[in-house]
Amino acid sequence: MSKVVIKAEDISKQYRLGLVGTGTVKDDMKRWWYNLRGKEDPFLKIGEANDRSVKGESDYVWSLRDINFEIHQGDSVGIIGRNGAGKSTLLKILSQVTQPTTGKIYTKGRIASLLEVGTGFHPEMTGRQNIFLNGAILGMRKHEIQRKLDEIIAFSGVERYIDTPVKRYSSGMYVRLAFAVAAHLESEILIVDEVLAVGDAEFQKKCLGKMNDVSKGEGRTVLFVSHNMAAVKSLCTKGIVLENGKVVFGSDAESAVNYYLTNASQVKDTSIADRTDRIGSGAIKVIGIDLINQKGEIVDQVISGDWLKVRLNLNINLGVIDYSKLFVGIALRDQEETRVVSFFSDEMGTDFTKFKDKDYIDLVIPQFNLRGGMYDVAFQLSLGSTRVDDFIDGLEKAMNIDVLPGDFWKSGKLNRTGNYAILTSNFEN
Structure with missing residues (x-):
């Protein structure tokens, strides 16, 4: 049985709307006083689920609430849900960008994260320098990074600008290089948020192919957030569905996508x-x-x-x-x-x-x-x-x-219902 590389135990994340921290010295002192006496944080007893379809009454919102799961080495896991479901917050906690309000995350191995365009890059440094910087953050030695350097640059497609400060890169160039670095450096866990939408169709296909190689060929673990359900089904072996900050379903990728499409993603009856x-x-x-x-x-x-x-x-x-x-x-x-x-x-x-x-x-x-x-x-x-x-x-x-279906081409034949791609079995006859 493969070993557990990520384990989430009762993970919750609370935010106070419009403010940083708890907002006031009074609230911070209250938390400190309760903690000093060994009592539960009083602010954990308040707050609402992060349901953006209804008007809330509290300034405190639980972006995540009571998240539990285990991910094994070599798993390719798709994390899916509507906008605001808590997907990006969960990835930030897993990547240790932010800490959970309650609960614990256990990870085994180096984590490479691609959460949003430019994460982990220094704008004043060149693309080449940022490759070495990211590798050093992952704990890699210079000679290890050097061995991968040519492959990273070739994959990114920004060879001409590799010695230019990345602050001058377009968003597309940024994400190309950032993905190339995250995917090629020797991390055991690769975490990718929905940043691939920045790239063009050809590069997205290239990225999906690389992630498939990483998870299936190299035995590394991949966590992937995407609204592209076809990509989730083809790339991932397992799926986790989030809704209003809670895990509502977890199974194989096919079952998770089907659950999401038939339940969690339905348009609400609200006008x-x-x-x-x-x-x-x-x-x-x-x-x-x-x-x-x-x-x-x-x-x-x-x-x-x-x-x-x-x-x-x-x-x-x-x-x-x-x-x-x-x-x-x-x-x-x-x-x-x-x-x-x-x-x-x-x-x-x-x-x-x-x-x-x-x-x-x-x-x-x-x-x-x-x-x-x-x-x-x-x-x-x-x-x-x-x-x-x-x-x-x-x-x-x-x-x-x-x-x-309609006679789009004025040929006397109605066009088919279903997918638009050639070489697919999803057409209806």
């Missing part, structure tokens, strides 16, 4: 107007979405290839919005959580100034070119740019769109 798990300043709030066909009728099904108008019904909360600077994005994910298409108003040349006296805006999609199937819809509204800092409203899983 869009009442959803609180949104991001943005709130200057505009989307309170409903209508799908409108070319006849002007509100529909709940769309035929593949048809003209479609997506109407966002708005509640304008703060002052006057400059509609000339408004960006709107609509993204769709399939039932395996893979984002398949995004529509952005600036790329489509949409002019929203004509809606400044209305309580809605429209985004017209001349050809809705998706195969038949059920899709989740996410939206974002921002002012000035599409950066997260400029968001005024955004929501994942706002609604479902049921797409029916």
Whole structure:
């Protein structure tokens, strides 16, 4: 039987919203006094689960609560769950970036982590210097790093810039080098968060192949967070499903993905107007979405290839919005959580100034070119740019769109329902 390399015992992590630490000297003194007398921390008795779909009453939130699991050497484990489920917090605790509020983590072996772009890199140092820095942090000797250096540089694809300070790298170059370092240096455990989305499709495929080699060929342990359920099923042998900071399911990867898709990831019955798990300043709030066909009728099904108008019904909360600077994005994910298409108003040349006296805006999609199937819809509204800092409203899983097969190519034959990839058995005949 393979040995246990990671063990979590009753791991919990509490945050106080808007503040660092407990927020006041009074609270810190209270904790110290209880600890001095051997009593339980009084702040552990308060707080709410991290459910962003409902409005909370407490300033204290449990990002994780009572997490227990064991991971064996050579396991490839996918950690899945909705946004805010606690996945990244768990990886930070496992990587010892932050400490749990309660509980203990036991690890055996060196851990290489890739949690977000730039983690562990010094911006003033070159790519080459950062490779040696990361290796030293992992406890490797210089000659060990030197032996892997050429392989790391070749895999990253940034040979031309390897002696340039990484502060001048693009986010894509950053993540390429960071992944190459994490995957090639001799650590027993590799922890990878959803940072691969920064890279292009070719590099993502390359990374997934390397992680597969690491876990199956080299016998190292991999923990992988991703919203790409197809990648989790193909790469991982085991799966852990988190929901509102708790482990709700743990089994083989196939069973974990199926549980997540049929239970944990279902769109809640809460109306869009009442959803609180949104991001943005709130200057505009989307309170409903209508799908409108070319006849002007509100529909709940769309035929593949048809003209479609997506109407966002708005509640304008703060002052006057400059509609000339408004960006709107609509993204769709399939039932395996893979984002398949995004529509952005600036790329489509949409002019929203004509809606400044209305309580809605429209985004017209001349050809809705998706195969038949059920899709989740996410939206974002921002002012000035599409950066997260400029968001005024955004929501994942706002609604479902049921797409029916259509005669997309005008050939007299309906296109198939299912996957979009060639060389797959997921098509329906």
